[in-house]
Amino acid sequence: xxxxxxxxxxxxxxxxxxxxxxxxxxxxxxxxxxxxxxxxxxxxxxxxxxxxxxxxxxxxxxxxxxxxxxxxxxxxxxxxxxxxxxxxxxxxxxxxxxxxxxxxxxxxxxxxxxxxxxxxxxxxxxxxxxxxxxxxxxxxxxxxxxxxxxxxxxxxxxxxxxxxxxxxxxxxxxxxxxxxxxxxxxxxxxxxxxxxxxxxxxxxxxxxxxxxxxxxxxxxxxxxx
Amino acid sequence: xxxxxxxxxxxxxxxxxxxxxxxxxxxxxxxxxxxxxxxxxxxxxxxxxxxxxxxxxxxxxxxxxxxxxxxxxxxxxxxxxxxxxxxxxxxxxxxxxxxxxxxxxxxxxxxxxxxxxxxxxxxxxxxxxxxxxxxxxxxxxxxxxxxxxxxxxxxxxxxxxxxxxxxxxxxxxxxxxxxxxxxxxxxxxxxxxxxxxxxxxxxxxxxxxxxxxxxxxxxxxxxxxxxxxxxxxxxxxxxxxxxxxxxxxxxxxxxxxxxxxx
Numbered sequence: 001x002x003x004x005x006x007x008x009x010x011x012x013x014x015x016x017x018x019x020x021x022x023x024x025x026x027x028x029x030x031x032x033x034x035x036x037x038x039x040x041x042x043x044x045x046x047x048x049x050x051x052x053x054x055x056x057x058x059x060x061x062x063x064x065x066x067x068x069x070x071x072x073x074x075x076x077x078x079x080x081x082x083x084x085x086x087x088x089x090x091x092x093x094x095x096x097x098x099x100x101x102x103x104x105x106x107x108x109x110x111x112x113x114x115x116x117x118x119x120x121x122x123x124x125x126x127x128x129x130x131x132x133x134x135x136x137x138x139x140x141x142x143x144x145x146x147x148x149x150x151x152x153x154x155x156x157x158x159x160x161x162x163x164x165x166x167x168x169x170x171x172x173x174x175x176x177x178x179x180x181x182x183x184x185x186x187x188x189x190x191x192x193x194x195x196x197x198x199x200x201x202x203x204x205x206x207x208x209x210x211x212x213x214x215x216x217x218x219x220x221x222x223x224x225x
Numbered sequence: 226x227x228x229x230x231x232x233x234x235x236x237x238x239x240x241x242x243x244x245x246x247x248x249x250x251x252x253x254x255x256x257x258x259x260x261x262x263x264x265x266x267x268x269x270x271x272x273x274x275x276x277x278x279x280x281x282x283x284x285x286x287x288x289x290x291x292x293x294x295x296x297x298x299x300x301x302x303x304x305x306x307x308x309x310x311x312x313x314x315x316x317x318x319x320x321x322x323x324x325x326x327x328x329x330x331x332x333x334x335x336x337x338x339x340x341x342x343x344x345x346x347x348x349x350x351x352x353x354x355x356x357x358x359x360x361x362x363x364x365x366x367x368x369x370x371x372x373x374x375x376x377x378x379x380x381x382x383x384x385x386x387x388x389x390x391x392x393x394x395x396x397x398x399x400x401x402x403x404x405x406x407x408x409x410x411x412x413x414x415x416x417x418x419x420x421x422x423x424x425x426x427x428x429x430x431x432x433x434x435x436x437x438x439x440x441x442x443x444x445x446x447x448x449x450x451x452x453x454x455x456x457x458x459x460x461x462x463x464x465x466x467x468x469x470x471x472x473x474x475x476x477x478x479x480x481x482x483x484x485x486x487x
Contacts, residue, residue, distance in 0.1 A: 011486065049487055053328030056483050070326045078323075079253050086252060093245030094327050096237070 002028045002051070002068060002143055002173070007060030009046055020046045022197045023060070028173055028190075030066055030142060035184030035205065036177045037212040038194035044177045045071075047194065048147045051175065066142035066173065072133070072165075080121035084112055084131050087120065088138060095139045102138045109134040109160065130157060137164050143173040148180070181209050242329050246338040254342070265342065269305045269350035276301045280419075289421075290453045291446075295355075295364040299449055300418035302351040303442040306380040307387060307416070308409050310343040314392030315402045318481065325485055332482045336392045340385045348377070368451030376444030379460065382467045383437050389474030396481035417442035422457040430457065437466040 009021040020043045028034050038044045048071050049055045051062065078087055088106055092099035107116055110130040115123065120131070136144070144165065165174070166187050176184060177194075184191055184205060191208035192201040195215045202208035255264040277297035289296070314336050321335045358364035367373045394401035417439040422430050433439050440463040447456040 049326075052326065054326045054487055055485055068328075070328070079249065081253055081256065082249070086249075090245055090249050091327075093248070094242055094329060096241050 001030070001063075001065040003061075003063040003065070004051070005061045005063070007050060007057045007062060009043075009050060009055070010058040020197055021050070021057075024199045026192065026199060026201065028143065028175065030173055031171055032173045032190060033188045034173075034175045035188030035191040035208070036175065036194050036199070037179065037181060037184060037191065037208055038177070039179055039212075039216055042194045043197050044179075044194055045147055047199075048145050048175070048177055052145050069136060069139070069141040069144045072136045072144055072146045078120045078128065078132075081119050083119055084110065084116040084123075087131065088135060091135050091138060097139055099138075106131075106134045106138065109137070109164070126154070126157070133157075133161055133164075137169075141172065143175070144169070146174055146176045146178075148178050181212065185209070238329050239334075242334050243337060243341075246324075246330070246334055247341060250338050250342055265346040266349040266353060269302070269309070269347050270354055272305065273298055273301045273350060273354055291450055292363060292365070294358055295449070298351070298354050298358060298364065299445050300442065302347060302354070303380055303438065303445055304413060304416055304418045305347040305350070306344065306377070307384040307438045307441075308413070309347060310340045310384045310388035311391040311405065312409065313339045313343055314388040315395050315405050317392050318396045318485075322485075322487065326487070332393065332396065332485065333389075333478050336389050336478060339392075340388050343388070344381050344384060348381075351377075365450070367449045369448045372448030373445050374448075375460070376441050376446075376448055376458075379444065379463050379467070380438060380441035383441060383463065383470070386467050386470035386474050390470055390477055393474060393477035393481045396484070397477070412436065412438075415439075421446065421454055423455040434459075434462075437463045437470075 004024055004026045007021060007024040008019065010017050010019050012018075024047065026034070036044065036047070046055075050057050052068060052070050053062070053064075054070065079090075082090070084106075085103070088102065089099045092102065110116065110127070112123075112127060112131065115127060120128065123131070146165070174187075176188060178184065188205060190201075191205040192199050193208050193212045193215065194200075200211065202211065251262055251265065255262050260267060277294050280297045281293050317335050317339050318332055324330045324335065325332070355364060359366055391401065391405050395405070415433055415436055417433065417436075422433060422439065422443055425433060434457060440458040440460065443456040443458040444460065446454060447458070
């Protein structure tokens with residue numbers, strides 16, 4: 001079980017303190033599939049970073065009763081002068097996984113060829129994205145955090161990501177955060193809408209989508225404390 | 226889960242993360258080409274050799290009973306001990322921020338990694354250089370090796386505590402980083418690397434002895450040269466300073482880890 005209890009996040013900026021998330025509570029059981037809809041700037045990525053544990057909440061508690069991934073396909077952690085293989089080794093060492101059996105999968109999935117053993121600074125954007133996704137699949141988490149990772153890449157990559165995540169790992173829990181309702185309609189049974197830093201849960205995806213459309217019609221206003 | 230097993234688990238995670246970070250740090254810093262990891266020792270060695278040459282050519286302290294090479298090696302190696310870790314920690318968090326996306330990687334891990342690399346490098350270079358110079362008879366063997374080690378450990382503690390405080394401080398404000406580099410420059414000539422406290426006028430002595438690293442350097446030299454030189458040091462004063470700085474560093478890194486923003 002993954003639980004968020006009254007989680008808030010405040011950032012200090014040059015123009016004062018901005019409350020990005022307000023009293024977010026949610027829970028996800030093992031194998032649960034939760035979709036969170038929100039328009040640009042609703043606080044989606046912040047919420048994902050808090051759940052991942054990359055940042056800490058200003059107040060409130062996050063309890064992780066299962067292993068939770070880092071934000072999926074996040075490529076920022078690559079060190080430019082390390083090779084793709086070095087990056088795989090690093091991630092595996094952090095999570096205590098043997099990297100050797102994973103090399104064939106990562107090589108096959110990323111289609112990097114000999115570039116797998118070249119520094120990632122020579123990679124194209126597409127190559128980086130494929131490597132980032134493959135590394136996310138290298139560690140078998142109970143719950144995956146997906147922050148619009150699926151929208152990048154070409155159709156072939158897109159399909160392969162979906163296969164790896166939503167078919168081969170459909171027994172796993174995930175939280176899918178996006179402004180695109182289609183993926184949520186297909187893969188999620190639970191849905192919620194994040195709007196102006198507040199999370200509203202809905203019993204089904206249709207109801208959530210209806211509310212989301214209403215929020216889209218509103219003019220944005222900055223949230224201040 | 227009981228406390229004991231969760232504590233053991235935490236240790237296992239900590240060990241894993243530090244191991245991964247150490248390997249990564251060594252590969253990214255020194256690469257796999259030419260000397261690779263040997264640069265860890267080579268870098269401080271080149272520095273020490275350069276300074277030893279300069280001091281020899283300038284004929285500094287020609288009147289002293291200590292051979293100039295031995296004086297330079299003990300002095301400059303001590304500087305590397307307290308200065309390098311802080312230099313490399315001063316922007317470590319900014320450079321390694323993406324790693325913090327992995328929940329188990331905390332700011333203190335990033336700092337501990339760099340501190341370990343720097344202190345190990347400076348120590349290896351000190352051991353290698355002094356062995357080499359002892360072999361060719363430019364440097365006597367240490368009179369009291371245990372005291373050398375003790376002084377060295379104190380310098381390592383001071384270097385580590387300083388690095389933690391400076392590194393975590395830069396996470397709060399760039400000001401700390403901008404302040405650190407000039408401070409390090411000013412501290413270098415005052416740190417006891419290029420003089421013995423005994424050579425100073427008494428008023429200056431009590432001033433430089435306020436600086437903790439002076440005590441460590443004097444200890445190393447007393448251990449190495451014995452009664453040939455008159456040294457001034459107070460290990461308990463230095464330990465107290467190190468303890469205070471360690472607590473400050475730990476507190477700052479704890480605050481910094483709460484404030485990490487991606």
